[in-house]
Amino acid sequence: MRPEHDPAPVAVIGGGLAGISAAIALAEAGCPVTLYEARPRLGGAACSFQRDGLTVDNGQHVFLRCCTAYRGLLDRIGGTALVDLQSRFDVRVLSAAGRSGRLRRAALPGPLHFVPALAGYRLLAPGDRVRALRGSLALSRLDPADPGLDEVTFGSWLAAHGQRAPARQALWDLLAVAALNTGVEEAALGPAVKVFKTALLGRPDAADLGIPLVPLGELHDTAARAAIVGRGGDVRVGAKVSAVEPGPAVVVDGARVRASAVIVATRHEQAAKLVPADAAPGRDTWAGLDASPIVNIHAVYDRPVMPAPFVAVTDSPVQWVFDKTRVAGLRRGQYLAVSVSVADTWIDRPTADLREVFVSALRSVLPAARQARLTDFFVTRERRATFRQAPGSGALRPRSATRWPGLYLAGAWTDTGWPDTMEGAVRSGLHAAGLVRRHLRRRQETAP
Incomplete structure (x- = not known):
């Protein structure tokens, strides 16, 4: 035209x-x-930038199979072959206490595909797993477009539906923080329902994770x-x-x-x-x-310390860790990127302080890091990464x-x-x- x-x-x-x-x-x-x-x-x-021969992403960005518009953009720019999309949602979750769990969808129709994952999630006590299943069922009945959901917090809804603190931390907050850049205690219920209902409680393959290979x-x-x-x-x-x-x-x-x-x-x-x-x-x-910040911690080791391409972490300053070795062009050792959402606590802290906290935290969840030598450490900060998706924000959009x-x-x-x-x-x-x-x-x- x-x-x-x-x-x-x-x-x-x-x-x-x-x-x-x-x-x-x-x-x-x-x-x-x-x-x-x-x-x-x-x-x-x-975006990306160059540092000492490495190509560094300013932060880790992932997408889900249900992100049809973004996947369509990848098609238009010739980028579909440049990303890795899981054949089945599968996330290993580590805790600072040395325990681990796994969230992996089953080959069942939605929303039954996540029932086995929740039922076998070892970071929750059996009673909390049952309550999480009941909470998921209740969440699936909500309409994310209901303006009333913009007035209350996700955390208050979870508490009212029997989700105790351990479940909020090891399950709901683990996923909500990554998706909303807002913790469950502050996030509006509406966007939280949109995330969980679309990604986890709808089509069985909706939550399969996609990660750039470049x-x-x-x-x-x-x-x-x-x-x-x-x-x-x-x-x-x-x-x-x-x-x-x-x-x-x-x-x-x-x-x-x-x-x-x-x-x-x-x-x-x-x-x-x-x-x-x-x-x-x-x-x-x-x-x-308003705005909600994200801090990304970049740690380069002289040897591999994490065998998985990524892990989620609970009960720790570390939230999600990604292996960026190949993407960045590192030839020896391993380059890990730690994505820290809702980073108000960390955004203004000096790099030296962050190094002390996060290197120790990585050693707690990755035993191999205790014997490895840290060859580089730096921080990228997005002070205004997203708007703050708190109650009332929906009406302002x-x-x-x-x-x-x-x-x-x-x-x-x-x-x-x-x-x-x-x-x-x-x-x-x-x-x-x-x-x-x-x-x-x-x-x-x-x-x-």
Whole structure:
């Protein structure tokens, strides 16, 4: 679609997954599109950088088989063969006390596929396993779109349904923190229900974990950029957009550039600065979404210390540990990345403090690390990794359309029906692109 009366491209502001998805969808539809990203690369919070010969992901990002929009993006950018998707959900869980458990779905129809896993989960006492099964059944009856679920915490609901502290820590919190970047005691019930009902209590294969086999930058920057350009779009990195003006138009590096439509696909804080008040009168309320940090601990050892590709950990500062040796290009030893969500406790702590705490914690859960020599240790921090998915946050999430025709919002923080995840980001970009195409069709139909 290239209306002759208006050759100006669609402007997409922000090169994260939402902006990438929107730009690819528009380019595929034949719409001229220019993607603007202030940083020198695409990918947003899911990116890579170079350090001492290693390619380092700023954080570990995983997806599930039920993340159909993100998997569709991988298909479009040629990335499906660059990820590993489990044939069956299987997670080894370690505890600081030296105990271990396993959560592995059975070859049964949903939701029965997780009954054997919960029944045999050794990190819970038999009574807590039974209560967890009952809690899962009760959770499956809830509707995540019910606005009333946005008013209460997941933790209060769990307590009211017989889930004792050990189960909340070793089961519910283990999974909720990774998915929501918010602990069960603070997380709103609505997004928690969305995660558990979609991933664990629906289709039997929905929760199968997918992990990139290459650096995130190869997927979300190199491959994504090639996909946009290959479809006729334009990508401009290092291009700072400072304003959106009537027309619509964008101000890029001080110059006004006309656009046929604009998609603002930045974080909510930046979007509130870019979107004019009369286009989104509620923009000041977006600040109430706040932000939740993630800290990633990177530890390189002189020998292998963890045989599994990843493990989950409970009762420890360590939450999830991933083997990044091959992805990073390390030839000798082993490179582990520890992903720490809801990292308010750690985000401002000096690296030396984090080293003391997390190296010791890794030794507690990985016995082989006690004999290994640590050859490198560093930390990456995402202070505003996601919005804080606490009670009341759902009501603050805006729809994509604004009051200005031709101006739309995208990002995992918008009202996608999903938590703030890669899947939510991609869905928001696809939805915004669909609204742009509809807007352009109407303009074309009404043009003299």
